[in-house]
Amino acid sequence: MNHLVTGCSRGVGVEICRVLLKQGHTVYGVARSYTDEFKALESEYAGRVFFKSIDLSDSKNVRKSVFKNFISNNIQLHGFVNNAAMAYDDIVTNLNLDKLQAMYAVNVFTPMMITKYALRNMLLHHTKGCIVHISSISAHTGYKGLAMYASSKGALEAFSKNTAREWGALGIRSNVVVPGFMDTAMSSTLAEEQKDRIYKRTSMKAATSVHSVAETVAFLLSDAACSITGQNIHVDNGTI
Numbered sequence: 001m002n003h004l005v006t007g008c009s010r011g012v013g014v015e016i017c018r019v020l021l022k023q024g025h026t027v028y029g030v031a032r033s034y035t036d037e038f039k040a041l042e043s044e045y046a047g048r049v050f051f052k053s054i055d056l057s058d059s060k061n062v063r064k065s066v067f068k069n070f071i072s073n074n075i076q077l078h079g080f081v082n083n084a085a086m087a088y089d090d091i092v093t094n095l096n097l098d099k100l101q102a103m104y105a106v107n108v109f110t111p112m113m114i115t116k117y118a119l120r121n122m123l124l125h126h127t128k129g130c131i132v133h134i135s136s137i138s139a140h141t142g143y144k145g146l147a148m149y150a151s152s153k154g155a156l157e158a159f160s161k162n163t164a165r166e167w168g169a170l171g172i173r174s175n176v177v178v179p180g181f182m183d184t185a186m187s188s189t190l191a192e193e194q195k196d197r198i199y200k201r202t203s204m205k206a207a208t209s210v211h212s213v214a215e216t217v218a219f220l221l222s223d224a225a226c227s228i229t230g231q232n233i234h235v236d237n238g239t240i
């Protein structure tokens, strides 16, 4: 199966690529930086893993950058994993519209545009394809300073549910994985004390496993999940 994974350069994205490659799939990865971690996958799985450096903040050019120049119409796409995202953290009284729009471009507008063209590819090839969006527990459990970021993930969740409704009759599925707090570059600015406070809100009192999130994505892309669509699957150590 051919899967497009955004944000493949590090963190959750590169782990999703690793799990999919291990399972025998072909991976088309997109991010801005071409990292050693991704290059290591290319040496291990030569011929089944491809990379394109694309700045996903340019929502208007998605058709050209992602589809014409990378996933052309003769590639049959089975899965799209919308993982790339950025966080704009601040309290609401400091909200800056330019920063909000910049975050929404990467977290919401571009994923919606990629979904549009991924669906068209699936329709062209009569593929019972699958879309998986990566949300965040912050969309369900409030955290001070994450209102803007969480709202972008809430938008994705609504988009996914409605996409599932719109295309389910053709066998195309759309689901969301909702991770809890994970130890990645995105969360690296938090102090140990802030991390501890977040861990205390989970049943398991620990950071969510990046590998567990990646395995859940791979499960949702697989035939084993053929009756699962329009769902949000929480992988969050039981966050309350």
Ligand SMILES: NC(=O)c1ccc[n+]([C@@H]2O[C@H](COP(=O)([O-])OP(=O)(O)OC[C@H]3O[C@@H](n4cnc5c(N)ncnc54)[C@H](OP(=O)(O)O)[C@@H]3O)[C@@H](O)[C@H]2O)c1
Pocket (backbone or CB within 6 Å): 006, 007, 008, 009, 010, 011, 012, 013, 030, 031, 032, 033, 034, 054, 055, 056, 057, 082, 083, 084, 085, 086, 106, 134, 135, 136, 137, 178, 179, 180, 181, 182, 183, 184, 185, 186, 187
């Ligand atoms: N970390 C957490 O605690 C946590 C919790 C819940 C949900 N999440 C979600 O999990 C997903 C993965 O996050 P992570 O923790 O792995 O974050 P990360 O380590 O910061 O990785 C983010 C990825 O997105 C890519 N990206 C960001 N902006 C981009 C742009 N303009 N164009 C292209 N690629 C871009 C980055 O690649 P380049 O920089 O190379 O472009 C990188 O590969 C995200 O959707 C995040 O919202 C994270």
